[in-house]
Amino acid sequence: MTGIQEADHHQSVSLDLLKQKMADFAKERDWDRFHSPRNLLLALVGEVGELSEIFQWKGEVPRGLADWKEEEKLSDVLLYLVRLSDICGVDLGKAALRKVELNAIKYPASKQYTTDSDGAVNMSD
């Protein structure tokens, strides 16, 4: 089973599955030689740039992004990030989970939060 059927079969798509798919994709094309950390980072930033183009000059966009057809750009960002993490030997899922835990310690849910005009977060009791 491959591709979309596989995704449908799974409850949700895991980072490990995406990591394996990207590794297979590169290996089958002999593209490991292109997937250096630097190249992957530049490719990732390039895809973030493509994503940014969709939003630029449009003002604030409502949540839900009605009729948004740009899922592929988000996917490219994720795929390059997953691949970069793999090549750099980082367990992205574990690292992100740990960061979520650190965020919760840094910003307790019991506090009140406001933001400055420059976007900085202020915390109070």
Ligand SMILES: Nc1ccn([C@H]2C[C@H](O)[C@@H](COP(=O)(O)OP(=O)(O)OP(=O)(O)O)O2)c(=O)n1
């Ligand atoms: N050296 C490469 C080139 C591509 N890809 C994979 C990862 C991305 O998911 C996708 C990116 O493909 P393109 O560079 O063709 O970019 P787009 O799909 O965004 O096409 P375009 O820039 O024409 O819109 O392909 C990859 O793994 N390694």
